[in-house]
Amino acid sequence: MADTARRLNRRTFLITSGLATAVAATGVPGPAHAAPRARTPDGDPFTLGVASGDPDPDGFVLWTRLALDPLAEDGLGGMPSRTIPVRWEVATDERFRRVVRRGVAAAHARSAHSVHVELDGLRPGHDYWYRFRVGGHISPVGRTRTAPHPSTYGSALAMGFVSCSQFEHGYFTAYRRLAEEHPDLILHLGDYQYEYKKGVYTIPGGNVRDHEGPETVTLGDYRLRHAQYKSDPDLQAAHGAAPWLVVFDDHEVENNWADDVPENNSDTPSPEAFRARRAVAFQAYYENMPLRRRSIPHGPDIQVYRRVAWGRLANFHMLDTRQFRDDQACGDGYKDCPDAIDPKRSITGDRQERWLLDGFRRSRARWDILGQQVFFAQRDNTAGPVKKTSMDSWDGYVASRDRITKGWLDARVRNPVVLTGDVHAHWAGDLKADYDDPDSRTVGSELVCTSITSGGDGSDSNPADHPFLKINPHLRFYNNQRGYVLTKIGKDEMKADFKTLPTVRTRDAEASIKATFVIEDREPGVKQTYLRPYDSPRTRSQSDEELIRQTIQNETQP
Template sequence: MPGLNRRSFLVAGGLAVGTAYTAAGMPGVPATAHAALRSRALAGDPFTLGVASGDPDPQGFVLWTRLAANPHAEDGKGGMPDRDVPVRWEIATDERFRRVERRGTATARPEGAHSVHVELDGLRPGRDYWYRFRAGDYVSPAGRTRTAPRADTFGPALAMGFVSCSQYEHGYFSAYRRLAEEDPDLILHLGDYQYEYKKSTYTIPGGNVRDHEGPETVTLANYRLRHAQYKTDVDLQAAHQAAPWLVVFDDHEVENNWAGDVPEAGSDTPGTAEFRKRRAAAFQAYYENMPLRRRSIPDGPDIQIYRRIQWGRLANFHMLDTRQFRDDQACGDGNKVCDDSDDPKRSITGARQEKWLIDGFRSSEARWDIIGQQVFFAQRDSDSGPLKKTSQDAWDGYVASRDRITQGWVDADVRNAVVLTGDVHAHWASDLKEDYDDPDSDTVGSELVCTSITSTGDGKDSDPADHPYLKINPHLRFYNNQRGYVMTKIGKDAMKADFKTLSTVRTRGAKASIKATFVIEDGEPGPQQTYLRPYASAKMSAKAERDLIEQTIRNETQP
């Protein structure tokens, strides 16, 4: 394809899925194998779910695909035969695969939903690679990935985007497409990659844009089918093809607002054993559908998802799990006045993960320590009076846990602590304080929160200064309730964050624009606004402020 640059290849040409590829033309396949391959031909194109890569280090990464000739099969098996299928893979240093660096064969097994996870090492640090798969007479789309820089070097500035909350029914995944076009080096997904509800359970004003297939996800077949439905979206596939991903789950990959072994219905509800079966099914399907390393293979209802990724001397990414080990939400969950959230025994991470994180702060020599996690970290009080009304599903419901981790990075003299967050379906930026009840206390870190890809629908633009949360909580710096993502540029001297928004998700193809830009200077905690797209608005009445608070809470509280 002469004349195509890297971006146009990945985002345009690279999306042609399952182009027929004759076995006789494949280098490295013995002639004696051709007849066998043809005699066991697949029923159709098996690469309908695309390709992906993830968890990069200086010597390699993991490559992923999952074979599904019929991704909408109700049994969750993707229309694949009940047998092992050989899958050839290759990586190259050019997008036309003229300089193939490595090739091999993996086995897609029915017990793993015919997913493939290829872990590579021995590659060169800090450079781009292209990869693809072959099965039967089909070749997959090509993906671009990248190794991390050497541990003793900074490397060039890192272009990193982060996203969360893609409810398929609420809109089209145009934000994924726009993110792919940014040529990112790395993408973080901070949870709610897919939603568990059956059709029309979680609806938005104006009606849902498209429908979920199948019942609410409870069984392994349910979760496999739901992941497959999401993965068939071409815009999501484009984002996976564009760069390696670091993924963590939140609640909807299993069930809304679950906590440890406790389902949404609460700890006093019979059936905890049944919930553990559901969790096991959800985790199995999650691993099968994500570019994760072997360390994350589930063990029944348990999965190892918190981990640390080093990007040279520039950044450490501490990826957290704030669901599997948390205490149940206090005070019946929701946004409530509650003293139990201050209980020092309560934890959102569990003791083992908390120690792992603080130990990571102590040993870090990175310029930036970036905590990739799921729920709002800074305090958000929605009551303008003397009472404190906060979300019990976020870190506000686990105050002592938040205090210990914040003090952990302070005591470790972490140079730049930055928390990245999803979950709340709106863009936010905030100072992280030593004492949130004292506005004059030290700012000790920064939080950047990405809005949703689609969840809760279009939303609307507004003047951030008008949001009552920012008046009640002076450490909160920015708010916007449109859909989109955050694109960052991380260098030695500063981290720049562009909050990108889309005008609509009700139709496919909306463009992205910068709503605001914030910069975190090296050694100066707290994001500083450098750009805000103008918005003219009349001063809000007291009633309008109350209505906006109530709407914000509703947007963040799923049925």
């Protein structure tokens, strides 16, 4: 009876801009629902591509947003101010000879003509293809996948994770190279888009291309910026290659914000004005991401922390480290800050922390993976007794980190792994019971992806020669080039290839493996199995202090 009720309650839903419109999907191939009678727009409306996300064993979310002119100043994509019927199809083959679901969604002007289709009733652990149609126009075809059945492990999971794609700093070639890996799942860990107007955030040698529009403050600003990013063909390729799990960091709203507190030089200095900015930023974020209806924003609040199970193999605990955090201590930056160890300070907020700890206790997965935004392990940038760490990372919320770590230890989580973005460089390291004692117990592993473009090309270096790794012996790897991390997760090990590109200043650079690390089942900590020779040895004139300063500057926005 419970299973029957669940099936009846979990029908296919079409969601547009926070307003849920229930429309039953057809169960098997056959005639589509009759579309609402409305004139279709002239021109191709699928300039922003297609996407899917949040897979479960019997379904996923499908997404598209119609735009005839993505760079229209009002952010509405040059679309008419009327509802547009959008047909959609899901098939078990790329040529759509075996269609298993089809239906019609209504794309409303009030939601910037975005469409979210939630599907269930599909087979677990299978590939599907999908497309949309408006009048005579057919969208690109996307590939997606359902998660394995909850009682099975399924085959090894090919998962890539990325963060930090600043449009002005280079071409999104890393997205295309990741798409060409044919992953089963992609995690985006924040800074999907940047809020700055043209020329504010610049890199040495000058920016490669320009932002359109002013700094994003209004709903129209955020819609335009998302549309500019979504127009990029390399980003579209990555969205169309696999389902995504997305969480935001700071730049989807504003640099280094914390709960209701904007940054010091904010365009919205009061908490009231900033909450209004958050509200429109989150509305645009939902309109442009393959999120389920549980993430429909309510004013300045949005629910993005969530748990996605990949059979018995892995639990993905997707975190929100912005919306509920206490303000950064000691004025942000790298500081020797007594407030960082205040036991009352939290980066997750109490409710999310309880949710996460409860997830650890309930988990029976082989791997428990935290998909989150900012550096988890301690990173001291000063040798000697004085400790200077980043107040924007978990180092600024030491008690919060300690409670989370203790939570997975108390729950006897089999393999805890933290995945991180934000800092525009590849890192790998061990998570320790006591970071000030190098001989203390290793209790987990952290893998950090570099940026897609943010910071420009960066440079190669010998990771063994970096002072951060000397000061922090639990950190095992560093590389300051652009790229992504591709993992293969099986029952016995999790393998991570750190991929890098030589440049983002020109299109179509090739990606290659810079280093490979393995995390073995029941053996916390990372083990390096491959390191490509570095290209540019450190010059004798570069001091440790200069390298530390360059590293911090690379990960710090204006």
